[in-house]
Amino acid sequence: MTISVYGMTVPIFTRMLTNLLAIIDKAEASAAERKFDTSVLSGMRLAPDMIPFRGQIMIATDHVKGCVSRLAGREVPSWPDTEETFPELRARIQKALDLLSTIKPEDLDGGDEREVTLKLGGKDVTMSGQAYLTERALPNFFFHVTTAYAILRHAGIPVGKRDYIG
Template sequence: MTVSLYDVSVPVFTRMLTNLLSIMDKAEANATERKFDSAVLANGRLAPDMIPFRGQIMIATDHVKGCVSRLAGHDIPSWPDTEETFDQLRARIQKAIDLLATTKRQDFADSDTRQVTLKLGGNDVTMSGLDYLNQRALPNFYFHVTTAYAILRANGVPIGKRDYIG
């Protein structure tokens, strides 16, 4: 079987977003147990100048929808970045998972050589689909999912590597 960019993106995104939902469940349960509002976690940061947890979720899901849409040659759906609560963030993650579920392997035909143009630093940068996935989409996705995990962990949520990897 030939491996397509579908095989190294859609299942990876789906698994990591599903794991993120489980981590959020543990975080909310921990907040309840410790008797504080999970909104504290939604707005948590690792540093004062850093994007909060909720922003990490928004950006991670933006990379998912952008990546699969670009590689499949589809329009990128527009989602407003208005989520503030854990329930709203979960719904956004689920929306991304649902988008992944509707993306078909055949949509990725020739996606490794499809030209993807991004606006980076105010300039248009064009690269192959393979370079886009490996050099932009996956690293950015993992950065934001890892940062979201780290924010929760730094706030005392009892999660570990198994929770992250699934």
């Protein structure tokens, strides 16, 4: 059995972003209970040289919009990376979910065979849609969602594997 490009993208991205919204809700509730501002969480990172929580959300949603747009042969929407607060981050995730809701299975038909060109290390790199999806888009998406989860978990937010997986 083969899984369609649509099946490997839209449902997976939708589920994980929806789970991320629920995790943010838990973080917000925990911050209120522990009496601290969520802006502390928004700027948290696991190591000094890594991207903070808010950046993890931005990059995860960038991979969503980039992936489905490229595989559908569409222009990738440009979203400014200006979100700082939990409401702004929540709105960005919702914007990605709204984009996903517009993608139909037929939009991604042939996406695995479509050539995708990315700038990597300052150079144009062209690969098949399948290679892009399985070697770049999905691993990067999961890396940033997992890192966002790990930052909140490290901060003492009471989330676990069930929250991550849904």
